[in-house]
Amino acid sequence: MSDAKLFAPARAGAIELKNRIVMAPLTRNRARPEDDAPIELHAEYYGQRAGAGLIITEASQISPQGKGYAWTPGIHSDAQVEGWKKVIDAVHAKDGKIVIQLWHVGRISHPVLQPGGADPVAPSAIAANSKTFDGTQFVDTPSPRALERHEIPGIVEDYRKAAENAKEAGFDGIEVHAANGYLIDQFLRDGSNKRSDQYGGSIENRTRFLKEVMDAVVAVWGADRVGVRLSPFSNANDIADSNPQETFSHAIRLLNGYGLAYLHLVEGQTGGPRDIPEGGDLAALYALFEGAKMGNNGYDRDLAINAVHSEAIDLVAFGRPFISNPDLVDRLASASPLNALDPETLYGGGEKGYTDYPTLAESSVAA
Numbered sequence: 001m002s003d004a005k006l007f008a009p010a011r012a013g014a015i016e017l018k019n020r021i022v023m024a025p026l027t028r029n030r031a032r033p034e035d036d037a038p039i040e041l042h043a044e045y046y047g048q049r050a051g052a053g054l055i056i057t058e059a060s061q062i063s064p065q066g067k068g069y070a071w072t073p074g075i076h077s078d079a080q081v082e083g084w085k086k087v088i089d090a091v092h093a094k095d096g097k098i099v100i101q102l103w104h105v106g107r108i109s110h111p112v113l114q115p116g117g118a119d120p121v122a123p124s125a126i127a128a129n130s131k132t133f134d135g136t137q138f139v140d141t142p143s144p145r146a147l148e149r150h151e152i153p154g155i156v157e158d159y160r161k162a163a164e165n166a167k168e169a170g171f172d173g174i175e176v177h178a179a180n181g182y183l184i185d186q187f188l189r190d191g192s193n194k195r196s197d198q199y200g201g202s203i204e205n206r207t208r209f210l211k212e213v214m215d216a217v218v219a220v221w222g223a224d225r226v227g228v229r230l231s232p233f234s235n236a237n238d239i240a241d242s243n244p245q246e247t248f249s250h251a252i253r254l255l256n257g258y259g260l261a262y263l264h265l266v267e268g269q270t271g272g273p274r275d276i277p278e279g280g281d282l283a284a285l286y287a288l289f290e291g292a293k294m295g296n297n298g299y300d301r302d303l304a305i306n307a308v309h310s311e312a313i314d315l316v317a318f319g320r321p322f323i324s325n326p327d328l329v330d331r332l333a334s335a336s337p338l339n340a341l342d343p344e345t346l347y348g349g350g351e352k353g354y355t356d357y358p359t360l361a362e363s364s365v366a367a
């Protein structure tokens with residue numbers, strides 16, 4: 001089968017990509033501890049990976065309350081905007097494109113990570129059977145406080161402000177993180193959303209928060225520079241829904257109305273099996289969406305070539321392979337072997353396991 005299409009230019013809304021290979025969002029916990037700002041090291045890391053048609057940054061909190069892990073970057077302060085400018089410059093200097101993933105973790109946090117030691121917030125006061133890293137150790141995520149209805153517009157405003165900051169920094173667009181069991185996903189699913197007001201109960205109500213966030217960020221950017229990530233069949237962070245096919249069909253129909261840059265789906269369990277549970281139909285979800293479709297999870301070269309060739313999806317996001325292969329696109333193009341991933345250096349630390357993975361050319365010099 002011809003591999004040409006994977007390496008040919010493409011569009012995602014108003015964003016022009018030099019190929020169809022996307023760097024998936026990857027949390028690496030290396031922001032400056034004092035202010036959660038990206039540093040020079042981030043610029044080097046993302047710049048090394050600018051061969052991607054599009055880079056989606058690691059999830060970045062829209063507010064101090066949106067933070068759920070130690071040393072993740074934010075996009076809510078001037079220092080953070082300044083840090084991101086250096087990252088963007090490094091990617092643009094190599095003719096790459098980069099969007100930032102906007103994140104509010106909801107209940108996947110801990111009081112030690114929250115302003116004033118407050119309880120994390122969520123649609124309902126239901127704890128996730130999950131863990132987070134507080135800077136010293138892994139800790140259970142405790143029971144969150146259910147958001148008061150009057151607090152919700154403030155969080156939507158935080159998304160809007162973060163979108164504005166992203167624009168000021170010079171990103172090519174934004175991705176709304178509505179996947180993997182974080183705040184928006186917690187609203188979408190009936191396992192974590194037991195609200196009795198207009199944000200809970202019916203599917204219309206459970207998608208209301210997503211809609212309000214989309215309205216806010218699209219007003220800042222225009223829809224054709226906004227993407228959304230969903231993980232309909234993933235149980236990441238203990239998320240559950242009685243009928244994901246129905247919930248996400250509704251969500252995608254709603255998203256369709258905007259004319260977004262792309263829809264990004266995690267296919268199966270995030271970072272795990274690509275299997276879709278009984279009653280689930282991934283192709284049917286993709287078929288509902290009229291814009292560019294981005295797929296992720298467990299892709300390798302053959303799967304990616306097939307997926308774009310068959311037009312199942314338009315863009316393929318690679319996560320772990322981009323961690324250990326800064327020159328992933330070149331390696332895929334030449335069907336070269338990939339560097340192995342070091343699981344010990346994923347979260348936190350410095351350049352080891354971050355900016356020191358060799359390119360193919362560097363490996364052959366060393367050999």
Ligand SMILES: Cc1cc2nc3c(=O)[nH]c(=O)nc-3n(C[C@H](O)[C@H](O)[C@H](O)COP(=O)(O)O)c2cc1C
Nearest residue numbers: 024025026027058059271297298299318319320346
């Ligand atoms: C170290 C690490 C960090 C991740 N951080 C994020 C993140 O910030 N946002 C997100 O949506 N997904 C995140 N994910 C999930 C990846 O984007 C991706 O869905 C997953 O790794 C499966 O794709 P892959 O098989 O190509 O690695 C992370 C995964 C890993 C391994």
